[in-house]
Amino acid sequence: MMSEAPIFHSKYSYHHDGKAQQLDIHEILVKRSRLGIFLSYSMVVVFLGTNVYFVTTKVFCILILTFFEVNIRSIWSILVCFLLAKFLHYNPVKKERVVIMPAFGVQLETHYWSGRIVRLFVPISKILSSMLNECVTPVTCYWSLALLLRDEGELMLVFQLIRSVQKLQPPLKMLVPVWKALRAAINCEETSIT
């Protein structure tokens, strides 16, 4: 009963493909804002420009010392520029994919804008359950989808495979179909065992 139409919410969009070769594929794509990229790069340039002096000398060690020559006043500007660059930093993640192979396993993929793909496969027998967590941090509160694995004390996050300052936080309405599909796959496996 799931809808095939994509769901959009701010910078995330959810796509579901349930018919490709008996695999269940759920994707969450992240939009990149051009302004964010421009600002972050320009901030890095400003940071380098104001704080690092290149002095042309013949002696190598003096070159190194003066490379580290930092003005007192610029300590504050270092911090500000660095923080701005970091927080306006574009999210390197292009999309996150969950491929559910019935009775076999679940593959979690992270595609980056640079072209790199990180994949993680979890066999179905290892998954105990999938759950939606409400995570509370000192400044915010968000939902995350996690897998409970057998014999392991840690939960495995489905959509946050990398730790970055800008976390992927897709909204709940996109997590719910993925969660439901995972539950269905796990339940099928349980019933087939018993």
Added chain:
Amino acid sequence: MDQQRKHTILMVSDFFYPNFGGVESHIYYLSQCLLKLGHKTEPDLNAFAFKIGLVVVMTHSYGKRTGVRYVTNGLKVYYVPWRAFLMQNTLPTFYLTLPIIRTILIRERISIVHGHQAFSTLCHEALMHARTMGYKVVFTDHSLYGFADVGSIHMNKVLQFTLADISQAICVSHTSKENTVLRSGITPDRVFVVPNAVDTAMFTPSTCRLSCDEIVIVVISRLVYRKGADLLVEVIPEVCHLFSNVRFIVGGDGPKRVRLEEMREKHSLQDRVEMLGAVPHARVRSVLISGHIFLNSSLTEAFCIAILEAASCGLLTVLPDDMVVLSEPDPGDMVHAIRKAIVMLPSIDPYAMHQRMKKLYSWHDVAKRTEIVYDRALQSSDENLLRRLPRYLKCGSWAGKMFCLVMIVNFLLWCLLDLWQPVESIEEVPDLVFIRNEHEDVRIFVFLRLNGFRWRGMDCSQWVFGDAFIPSSGSGFCNRSGKFQWISEVAFIFRRVFDLRQRIRFRFVFRNGFGGLRLFCFVIALLLCVLNSVRFESGVSLIRMLVSFD
């Protein structure tokens, strides 16, 4: 239910379970009774202009207990991971709690924010932010404070700031109302008196009546100056000397315990005075029913729940004339009062006392009265910042202007936060309803909203998931219409996992949320140190540099 809008209350305080105390149990029992009121059958729904839908509690984290927890009857508690720094209070950061409070207020669709206890910094900050964002605010004061010492002066100023712009206030007794009004300068007509109550179901008299051959006097309180521990030190030997058949049981711990022990040694009363130490709340009843008389020697009490608990257990104590023996806070007078109590003892019927307590004090009554206060609070008009600022100016010549500045900065920060994280990007939480069917199996139903309107239109095809579950009986809530069969096992999984691995999830979350930021700050600090050690010759200039940012 479709016609009336349900209201959600947010209870904010630094003090909540797993801490035990008067404020904590007040919040807990009040929330439970409000939840029960919110789920009453149809005819009662129209009694008030609004209906309580949900109650959410917000407090700081206690040790490893952080994140979202659900306690009895689906009461949702947010243990926000701000560490306590002094006597269970969060660090007062003024503006740093704004993002999380704003997020919680928006995602839970809160209508009223109810703060508890003047001593709680989280409460004051939450009320300040809620007022800035335009929510209706209610405050309950649980304690009496003085006027003379430095701590009280500061506390009263903070209270003046909070109560300058509040919708309604609640106090637990008339004395407390007088005290609050004098301390904060609020107009008395905005203060309601809603007394505390006692859980009479938990505090019942003993089934077998104790014999009056040996009279047992029970004292349960924190052994501090304020609770009159010094008076006890004088009174106990005197009474033991006058009456040979009297025994004391002293429960509780505190700085004055040493004095009581010394008194015991000095007068050789080891066999007549029993010291129990700290008594956990669950065992209080068993201690109370082992006695005939309850002695309370507090110098000052806003509302003493301990006395109610004792009276509910059938002990002779301080209450309506035939249940009470009052005295001045003076040892001689107290001994005289105890003598009177011993004489009165044979005529006391514990069960009759318990029944009277049940009628006089009940949490359901407190919840109903609190609902009236909420009703009144919601009827107050919405005002913008300019209208509200003059109220702060009345707080004092310097303080008033400072408070205005604080509120203006808060407003600006709120606007900035609105730009950084717009309201649309904060998702609302699906409602959870806990229902028991005839198998006493708690099934949890989740009702999702569409476009911010509840139950508007039934084109919910993209929200249906899980199997349709039709409870055969159960509450009227489910049988009311066929609409309420949206089932998700989101919370059901929560429940199962709570039983399995409670701590792991929240520890993981906390760590994950902070790992990147901590590492980042550490790297920055290291970089700065390295850069500065290369640049400057001595450490003194490093410190000078750190102090004077240009």
